[in-house]
Amino acid sequence: MGALRQPRLLEGEALKRAFTARAETLGFDVVRIARPDGIPLAPERLKAWLADGHHGSMEWMVETAERRADPRILWSEVKSVILLGLNYGPAGDPLEALALKDRGSISVYARNRDYHDVIKGKLKEAAGLLAAKGGADVKVFVDTAPVMEKPLAQAAGLGWQGKHTVIVSRDFGNWLFLGAIFTTVELPADAPERDHCGSCRRCLDICPTKAFPAPYQLDARRCISYLTIEHKGHIPEDLRSGIGNRIFGCDDCLAVCPWNKFAQTARETRLVQRDDLAALPLAELARLDDAGFRARFAGTPIKRTGRDRFIRNVLIAIGNSGEQRLAEEAVRLLDDASPLIRAMAIWALSRLLSASELAQHAEERRDRETDAEVRCEWERALAGQEAAA
Structure with missing residues (x-):
């Protein structure tokens, strides 16, 4: 043959x-x-x-x-x-959830x-x-x-x-x-794209934490997406208020770009926004244990942070909410096994409770606290309330 x-x-x-x-x-x-x-x-x-x-x-x-x-x-x-x-x-507008102070905002991509x-x-x-x-x-x-x-x-x-x-x-x-x-195959290359930003600086000016030291430069240490997703430790105190209710990522600089007027809604069904992930009740999220967290966010990018970092973010949002009824969620988390969570519970309560109420919780817990960072958080919270009195 x-x-x-x-x-x-x-x-x-x-x-x-x-x-x-x-x-x-x-x-x-x-x-x-x-x-x-x-x-x-x-x-x-x-x-x-x-x-x-x-x-x-x-x-x-x-x-x-x-x-x-x-x-x-x-x-x-x-x-x-x-x-x-x-x-x-x-x-729709991805920034709408930012106005819902008792809910957590999740980045569109997640x-x-x-x-x-x-x-x-x-x-x-x-x-x-x-x-x-x-x-x-x-x-x-x-x-x-x-x-x-x-x-x-x-x-x-x-x-x-x-x-x-x-x-x-x-x-x-x-x-x-x-x-x-x-x-390994050689394919005809396309021409590079040129910059079309012009004099616009909407993305730079809207950043809540001033993460852009100059155009075309990002300082991840101040970026909310980095802080709420990549950063494993305590979030610096001076950046917490700027995070607002963003509990996983941030879309501000993306959402305001004028070129979005040409944007289209996603065609891929697995990437179309789930209604239950647009704006999540902070009180509900604060009650998630590890198993609950894994079950709630299975298959989504949110699972990558792990429960402790995620609840850290939720507590920052609770502290920024101004909602006194959420204080009970933070009080419960003062005794959480994670120092990351205990510290942020203290910070949240320092913004929601009176000086006397915070002092009472400190008296019950501060002396038996074993983590140095959490003890420092107690000291800062109490000192801040004294200074504000």
Whole structure:
């Protein structure tokens, strides 16, 4: 028998068209290609950002800096980087929940399924075409590997990094999840996108905690998203009031971008906002134990904080609420097993109770407190009330 005829592999523009069509069928809203050497300024910019300490406690940013700054160091065989965007635009104003002081505001991206799970499956399916039709090796990434998706997305023409450092698209505003596929096949690269922010600074001016020391620079140590999600310890006292009722992430700088006038509501059903996650009753959340927390937020990004950090955030929102009826929830948490929670319960009560009421709770607990940070929180709370008297 003669040799079996092998299917002809696609190359260049033909492979790019076939891949783009497949990605769009899978639900991706935009597909662009960057060269692996397309972000030459990234290494120095990343180095300067880390040197300024703007990464906060995210030490993994330092540990992976070299690989993060250059795709070719992460994978020496990469010839093309494919950037894919999935729209998660909200149906309404994401900032409406901020006015509901007895409820907790959750960032839009976390109001449904964990986007990592949704996107990674789609990326793997799309990448399969490159292997089957192009004979290429591939690696897929969604936000958890040392990949600088935002500079690469700008280099690929998908959007530009706005003054708030988030990718802005002329078609989808701020509301795009990004995924990346590294491949050994060479695909025609797209032209980079230029900056369209102009003189606008709405995203900078609205930030409640002043996390932008300058346009295009973010100090994560002051960012509410970092503080409520990534930061594992006690949140600095001077930043707590600015957090308001934001208990997981923050959308302020995204929501005010004028380019959102072109934004569309998410098509992917697993990313459409769940009504029960838009504005959650603080009293209900404060009562969650570990099992309750896991059950309540299973499958969502919220689960990543763990119960203790989440309740820490809830207590800050309770302290900012001005709702005296929520004080009983904080009182109950004064005896929680977690020092993180006990400390924030003290702070919340210092804003909701009278000096005499707070002093009574301190008298019952302060001397038997074993955690130094919690004892300091008692001292600050009592001193603050004395000074205000």
